[in-house]
Amino acid sequence: MSAATVPLNNDVKVMSLIGAAHGASHYYQLAFATMLLIVRKEAGLEFTDVGLLTGIFYGVSGIAQTGAGFAVDRFGARPILAGGLAVIGVALALVSVAHSFVAFAAIAVVAGLGNCVFHPADFALLNASVNQGRLGRAYSIHGVGGSLGWAAAPVMYFLDSMFGWVGAALIGATPGLVLAVLVWSQRETLIDHRVKARAAAAKHGAPPAFGLFLQPAILLCLVYFALIAANTVGIQQFAVPAWADMFGIGENYAALCLIVFIVGSAAGVLVGGFFADRVRRHDLVATVGMLIAAVLTVPIATASVPPALLLPLLALAGAAGGLTNPSRDMIVRSATPPGASGKVFGFVYSGLDIGSFLAPPLFGFLMSSGMPSIIFWIAITLYIVNAGLVLSIHQNTVRTVTTAPAAAE
Secondary structure, three states, X not given: OOHHHOOHHHHHHHHHHHHHHHHHHHHHHHHHHHHHHXXXXXXXXXXXXXXXXXXXXXXXXXXXXXXXXXXXXXXXXXXXXXXXXXXXXXXXXXXXXXXXXXXXXXXXXXXXXXXXXXXXXXXXXXXXXXXXXXXXXXXXXHHHHHHHHHHHOOHHHHHHHHHHHHHHHHHXXXXXXXXXXXXXXXXXXXXXXXXXXXXXXXXXXXXOOHHHHHOHHHHHHHHHHHHHHHHHHHHHHHHHXXXXXXXXXXXXXXXXXXXXXHHHHHHHHHHHHHHHHHOOOHHHHHHHXXXXXXXXXXXXXXXXXXXXXXXXXXXXXXXXXXXXXXXXXXXXXHOOOOOOXXXXXXXXXXXXXXXXXXXXXXXXXXXXXXXXXXXXXXXXXXXXXXXXXXXXXXXXXXXXXXXXXOOOO
C-alpha cells in the first residue's frame, strides 16, 4: 500500500505515533536538563557544569544526526526510531546511579546518541506512510508533539517531590521504552521508505552520498534550522528573566508570558498544517509568517508596550512563527533528492542541535551584561534573515528541479 492511497484512519494512527515519538524527543531533552538541576547539589555540580553537560548532549546529537540519517536509509526508519527511543529512555534511567560530572557526561553522550535519530527517522516514516495530500497536517502534528513534549518535562519536579530523584529518573524513563515497543511493533502501519527509495534509484539512479550535502538548497536549509534553533532556545531559556528586567514584572507573570508564547506557537503549527496542504508556494507562507513575527517582536524589544499587552502580543507572535513550521518541513522535502530522505533530513535538522549548542552562551552573556533587550533584537534579525533564506532555498530548489528529477520521498 503506497502513501498516496492510505486511508484517513491509518494516517491518523501514523501521525499520532510519530507525533508522540517526537514529543518524547523534546521531553527527554528538557527532562535531562531538569534532572541535572534536581541533582545538582547532591552531585556537587555548578550551574556552569549543568550548561556544559547540556551542551555535550546537543553537541553529540548534532554530530551524530547525519550518521543517523545514513543508518535510516540503510536499515530502515522504524527500527532506528525504536532504538533511539529505547536508548534515550535508558539514558535518563542511568541518572539514578550517577554521582559525578564524568558519569553525567557519559550519560549525556548516550542521551545525545538516542536523540540524534528522531528527525531523519520521523520524516522518513511520515513521507512514506502518510497520504501525500495530508503531509502538511502530518508535519504540524509532528511539531505540536514536540511542543507538548517540552511542556511535559517539568513533571520531573513533581516526580522528584513524590519519589525522590532516583525514582523520578526511573519513572521518567518509562515513556521512551513503551514507545520503543509500540514503534517496533507497527511493521505494517509504518511503511518502509526504502521501498520507494529503491524504485527511485532504479528510475533515476542512486542519489549521491555526501555530495548532496553540498547542494546550495540543502546547505541553506542547514543554516536556516541552526538560526531557528538559536532563536527558539534563546527565548525559551532567557525570556523570563529578560522580561522581568525590561518590563518590571514578576517572575510568575513573565513565566505565564512564555507559556502563552509557546501555546500560541503550537496553535500556529496546527493552522500551518492546513496551509501547507493547500498551497504550493510554501516559501511565501514561511516568509510572511516570519516577517509578521519580526514586526510583532519590535514592541517587545523596545519595551514600548504596557505589561498587560504582552500576553496577546506574544500569543500572536508565537502563532505567526509556528505557522511557518509545516511549510518549512515541506520546503526541505521539496529539496530532497529521490532516495535520500533519511540522509537529507538528518543533515538538515542537525542544524537544530548546532543552534541549540551555540546560542545559549551568547544569550547568557547578554543577560549577565545587563542587555536583555538585545536578545529580542537578535530574534527580530533572525526572523528577517530566515525569511530571506526561505526564498533563496525555494529559488535553488526550483533551479535543481529544472536540471534533474527531484521527486522527494
